Amino acid sequence: MSEALAIDVQGLTKRFGDKTVVDDFSMQVPRGKIYGFLGPNGSGKTTTIRMMCGLLKPDAGGGTALGHDIVHESREIKSRVGYMTQKFSLYGDLTVRENLTFMARLHALKNTKSVVNAALEEYALAPRANQLADTLSGGWKQRLALAAASMHDPGLLLLDEPTAGVDPKARRDFWDRIRVLARKGVTVLVSTHYMDEAVQCDNIAFIAYGRKLIDAPSADIPERVGLITWRIEGKGLQPIYDALHGADGVDQIARFGSALHVSGRDADRLERAIAPYRGQDGLIVEKAKTGLEEAFIWLMTGSEDNFQ
């Protein structure tokens, strides 16, 4: 296959009852990229992913995944896509090995045994091969699920909040594995809530209330949002926080460790707002680069205003 796009969907719309969960969603994911899919809870990420792999039929719109029509060729898609559900959904009463063997056979893989053994080795699951899946900890469950979703060498991985509720170390391991897969040429679409994970994505699409708000290379996102940020560092920040919160020109204020990040869209008004603190003893006030985190907090709050 030589299409340049792993996912190419237009106008996807899904309604449950009278609630529009996904509204006119379009997206192009180039091959071999790690694409981050961000948005608050209930913004339609899971529904969108399910439509892309043929688990849900869109009410309107359509497109292709790996060159196959997502409405009419869902079987072809299912055999070439690895999908990891948000909730652990392998068989808790089967062992790790039994789960992998089962999935390998559903995908009609040849040499099931050696494929499963290879996956056990690759994901360091071998020592737990005979353990029941239910007795694994959260991190190991996710690792097993990723192994199960990638055993059939899918060209596209759809990961729905794969690291939710997993400890930081397990999350780092998990991302190492995602990058290994991406280097092999697998396209990855991963939804997440974590900023440190979003930063690792090549591109980011932000969705809220069923609509895509922004879709850009992750490095470009802060600029796209159009925020200017000042950083105030020093002691006794709480009174400053209280004073600046909601002040004219200040659109957003957030604490980052021992510093305040004060952001606004209007450079002049923002400068006027923080002017009283410049030059104060014990305070370092300087212009800073707007980071991804500020951008996302801004998008999150903004999206509520826009759609409520």
Place this chain on the structure above:
Amino acid sequence: MTSFSRILAIMGKEFIQMLRDRLTFGMMVGIPVMQLLLFGYAINTDPRHLPTLVEMGDNGPASRAITQAMETSEYFDLIGLTTSAEETESALQSGDVLFVVTIPPNFERDLLRGDRPQILLDADASDPVAAGAGAGAFPTLVQEALAPMLGEMHPPVETVIHRRFNPAGRTALNIVPGLLGVILTMTMAMMTSMALTREAERGTLETLLATPTRPHEVMIGKITPYVFVGSIQVAILLTGARLLFGVPFLGSPLAFLAAVSLFILVNLSLGFLFSTVARSQMQAMQMTFFIFLPSILLSGFMFPFAGMPAWAQTLGQALPTTHFIHAVRSIMLKGAGFQDVIHDIWPLAVIFAVIATLAMLRYRRTLD
């Protein structure tokens, strides 16, 4: 300290959850209503209007007085005449009739001569309850029918009653083959419906649907193991029936095999159908129960089928258990062959086709 408000809070929450689960709530109301109607109207432990054939060897006034009296008694419904012993035999074997009355040739002449002619009542006693009342009333009925003609002559006729298939009138003979139907209905439908609902409940259905697996592959793969379970149950019941209760197996094993296989398939696909409707294992179990109750009450398992009113019989005909129990009793107790039970086999096949089609149509390929 007991807190009244906490108790109230839990009560309130419980009511809300109860009302949210529509199916469960429906069952709570539906099951008593169904029980009430079935027990009140359909079930009759003193069955009347049982189908009866008459072999008229003699057509004189005495014979006609007897048939007349049988009709009037309401125990017997004379549905036709028979001329050959073969016909009589197959009618009883297939269960089309419960009684055959044979009035011998020259009955009238022998009667008037005082030769005490014999009048024969063949009763299908495989269900002792069904045959019991009619057979019990028969001698008196004949005497009374003839009394006006003969005055006070001493017993002018000899009534002979043949309790066929179960001469000792043992209920076990009737119940045990019926149990086969009831147990298979219960376990097969329940096990499959729960096994499938479990996948939806635990979220593993999503994993299954995300693979290229086809619906019929899921259906065949999930159902086949339970065919084995069903076969084991059948083997246990048949062995127990023979060893513990001395229930005979007189008929064709091939016909039995056909009936059992088909019946297991019907119940498995029924379970599959339930699982496409039920949202939890609890609901799947309730739905099984909803079909299980009429299967016990209306199938002829507990109460004589022929004794139920017409509407209840029609309802019973729609239940696979009815046909299965009927076929298995004929095969085991009456020595029926394939030909004798074909009229029970084809309805099973029809029911299977309908349920399996519905189940396949309802099975979700997507999560919609």
